[in-house]
Amino acid sequence: MTEKRISHTDLPRLLARLRERGAVHAPLEDETGDAVLTELSSDDLISLRYRNFRLSPKSFLLPQNQVLFRFQDGKEEEPALPDREMVVFGVRPCDAKAMQALDKVFLDGDQNDPYYARAREKTVVIALACTRPLSSCFCTSVGGGPGDGAGADVLALELDADLLLRALTPGGERLLSSVRDLLCDAAPSAVKEAEDRVRAAEEQIAPVKVDGSAQRLSNAYDSPLWASVSQKCLGCGTCSFLCPTCHCFDITDEVRGGTGRRVRTWDCCAYPLFTLHGSGHNPRPTPKERWRQRIMHKFRYAIENFGRPFCVGCGRCIRSCPVGMDIRTVLKEIGV
């Protein structure tokens, strides 16, 4: 499909049209000036000045808390599957790539998670290519790039006066054709300009050595270095909760009398409770084992099981770590 074009001034009209079919989440600035993916109401002014969002958009597919089903007096009620059509506009390519990674866990494996599957089916993702990466970005080293739309349905590329829109999936094609009266064909010169911008962004991103990590980590399980790389970790869950690919969860029953609900909640491998057995034994008793798991999961097991690292190089964990830990440094120190 050829690229379509819409001017920035017409973008609100396009979003308004999409709102007729379901919820549209797009970047709005909160009271502190941060862009947050927020459900649009009629006259919201979206902002495209952000580099990325504080929180990853994984919660659209895997909410931090999700009621799986309710039960009453021993009887299970129908599971509450998400049923709203949704468009998420402005997801950065790294985060879209992360959704593609999550698909491998929740859809493509031997598990087909009905909650995730339904949310994914109902959600159209419009990614927005990056032109101003951060110094903590390293998407190009983990199979992505500032103009890579994988995982999204539509890729938008920003020009001075226009947005170029490129459908990447049948869902994306349907979305664009539903608003085709608002779109023009993009001139080849505009497409070239957009691609030049992406290339310029790509050149700003410093590479990190990740190639062959699975092989190198397969010999590193007993490395004494795990203790030293993890010693300043405080054991909070900031890195996991902000990570667009971290997807481990816990399941609890919240019961009062005869009624209750089964809830799925994000969990985090940095927490002592994560692997605590009922017996009181904990096979990962210290930050050493927890960091080993974090790195092994992302850069070895994920590659062995799903063919790609479970890190998209968004850099959130680097920017937000309370003690300034940097996953790039950890990888280097451990010899990846």
Add this chain to the structure above:
Amino acid sequence: MTASHEIENRLRATAEKLLREKKVDLFLGYEKASLPFRTTPLLLTAAEEAGRLVWNSFCTVNLAVYLPRLFKAPADAREAKSATPPPKVGIVLKGCDARSVVALIQERQVPRENLVLVGIGCPGVVDAQKAEKTLGEHEALGAGEDAQGSIRAVVEDGTEITLYRQEVLADACLECRSPMPAICDLVLGGPVEAKETDAARRRAAEFESKPPDARWARFQEMISKCIRCNACRQACPMCYCKECLLDQTRPRLIGAGTDISDVTIYHLVRALHTAGRCTECGACVRACPMGIDTRLLTRKLSLEAEDLYGYRAGQSADAIPLLSAFAMDDPQDFLTEPSHLPAASSSAQEAEQARRAK
């Protein structure tokens, strides 16, 4: 005020000497981090690596947080058998960090005799989130400070931007009244004068002046951003409980998710458990990835401790911790005669009446 690079040189020499002469097994300081406006803790064991230590306005982490885990008592007899003797630890302390160490000594979490406390008078540290926000759409690729203490950032196009220090200092530093370490074995650099500031009091009063329902609404709005990552708890030197109430699973006392009732309990419990113990370092605020002012409640509780009992946490290692002390003339009318509290606003009263009528 001694220039920070001079202090840095002395710090390196001090750490090198302490490690070389085996006065300490471990030296806790800071080293350069990968991103500007930050440093990262350095747990140093080799004297020859002391050159990695830095001292500047980005040394924000309260290193006292690492102490309780270094001196953790063995959990059981088996662990006690294989336990190594407690280490000798050297540690760099700002005024607030020193207060945390004092409080930890008071609460018998760390043995004073195993510590070599290296104090530095602190002119305040930079809150990285604030600094980044001040730069707006620019991203700093490097940052430093000039002789006047202004923060200089080099942004992506190579231009240098000067940030006014007061604008990017951490909130806790703007409220700080004790920049000099209250306890230490040696001091690097000259004294930093204590400020007579009532910034904390003004901030608390501003919140307090609102009617109860507005306060509650503000509190709920603020914590609704919380993602329950536990960063505030983990960054807090006083949150050393072996098993946190909030982590208990037998029974599970509160849910682990972001249901507003669970988030509310999380923040209320944390505030109450640090009452009279919080040393006002602001580590929790700087650790929060969501920009929550986690000191909203603890700030007030610290003032209560000071106003009611004349107690400020972390002032003296010999003092009995506030909650362990009792005097016959302790004020208690806030318990027995709560009538002096500001009246609940009309809408809150109505809500309460409606609730009772039900």
